[in-house]
Structure formats: structure tokens, C-alpha cells
Amino acid sequence: MRAFLPLIALATPLALGACGDPAPTYIDQAWIRLSPNKDTPSAGYFVAHGGDAATRLRGVLTDYALKVEMHESMSEGSGKGAMMTMKPLDSVDIPAKSTVAFAPGGKHLMLWGVNDTAISRGKMTLTFLLANGDRLLVDAIIQKPGADAPAPKADEHKDH
Template sequence: MRAYFPFIALAAPLALTACGDPAPTYVDQAWVRLSPNKDTPSAGYFVAHGGDAGTQLRGVLTDYALKVEMHESMNHGGMMKMEPLQSVDIPARSTVAFAPGGKHLMLWGVNDTAIARGKMTLTFLLANGDRLLVDAIIQKPGAAPASGAEEHEGH
């Protein structure tokens, strides 16, 4: 029996790690490029990281803009076209980037308070019922792109 104690001692931590909480879905690298014209929408970007279970992003809310929509820019026959997205799959243990030239947020009427603060809180609504609150850095028109991203044309 004593011969098995070293194996039990080695296996116990592995068994306990299997009982831990599953890795959650999270969002980071959020930023908003303000439109130079207040009458046109600004663009928002971020990276969604899937946890141990896949889910869907169903929408994004904020108190700092009049309206937020998810969109995707796509090339159709050599012409760029934007289409609204109702939801976006976030597969388990993978990332989904909302980046210039692809998926992005459109934000109408960004609040002057958020602009003065240099950030705004976004609430990401997931299909599993989670709500993720993330601060997005606000980038003024003409500023160098955040996180090395290229400027999103047309916003």
C-alpha cells in the first residue's frame, strides 16, 4: 500500500485542477476611433477570446453613444460593402478580432463626456447570459492608430 502513496500524491494536484472553474470568455484591446464628423458614426474595435465553451456575441451596449451596431466590411466583386451583424460566434479557446477592414462596431453620437475622459465603457452581451464590461480607449481623429492597427477608412 505504501508503494502507491507517491503516485497518489502526484495525481492529486492533477485531479484537483480538473475541478477548477472553466476558463471564461473575455474581451480586451478595445478602442474607438472617433469620426472627424460628429454626424457620421465612429468605429470600434476589440478582440474577443473564447473560453472553454463557445458562445455568441449578441450585441454591444454603451451609455456613451446614442446607438451601437456590429458590422462587417467585405469585398464583393472588387467593391467594399458593409453589412450589419446580428451575432458573431466566439468559438471555444480561439479569438475573434474586430479590426479595421473587417468586423467592427459602428457608434453614433459618442458622448462628449466620454471624449473628454478618453475612454468609454462598452457592455458585451453574450448568448450564455454573460455581460462583459470593458473600457475602450477613445482615439481622436488624426491620432496614430491604437495597438498598431491601421486606420479604418470610411469611418
């Protein structure tokens, strides 16, 4: 029995190390499409990836815009009488191990008064506030009005 004790002592740290921390929630593919009119809001998009535990996105902040709100576009009515409307969102659920896309025609950010410094840099930092207390800092690429969405990077967060 004594011969096995050293083996158990060696194996225990290896087994504990394999457990690791739970996978975190993260945000990627963030980008802003500038409005052609400085007096109207620009739109922001991103993908939220749920970790091992569900959480809720409670808001988004930035030092590079006067105001940021979460909104959702939706179609009301049907057929030729259908109209697109928009409603503000107080929070958005991010289920465990799933993705929530903020994309054109659906959920999105509205940003009023985007800072000229951020525009000239071509990016701005967004702070995502999660219900679990996490604050995620993410750089969003700034696209000129009418530009296509930036292509996602193939290696972005491949380790998650």
C-alpha cells in the same frame, strides 16, 4: 491500508483544486476611433477570445453613445470594379479557444453620438452581451480621428 487513508485525504483537495473552472470568454484591446464629423458614426474595435466553450456575441451596449451596431466590411466584385460594402451583423460566433478580431477593414462596431464626457475622459465602457448570458464590461480607449490604433499591452490577460 489505514496508513494510506490520511495520505488520500490530504491529496484529494489538491487534485480537485487543480481542476479549476473552465476558461472564460473575454474581450480585450478595445478602442474607438472617433469620426471627424459628429454627424457620422465612429468605429469600434476589439479582440474576442473564446474560452473552453463556444459562444456568440449577441450585441454591444454603452451609456456613452446613442446607438451601437455590429457591422462587417467586405469587398464585392473583383479587380478594378471591386467595391467595399458594409452589412449589419445580428451576432458573431466566438469559437472555443480561438480569437475573433474586430479590426479596420473587417468586423467593427459603429457608434452614433459618442458622449462628450467619454471623449474628454479618453475612454468609454462597453458591455458585451454573450449568448451564454454573460455580460462583459470592457473599457475602450478613445482615439482622435486619424490616430493610430493603440498598441496592445504585453501583459494583458496573460493568465488566460
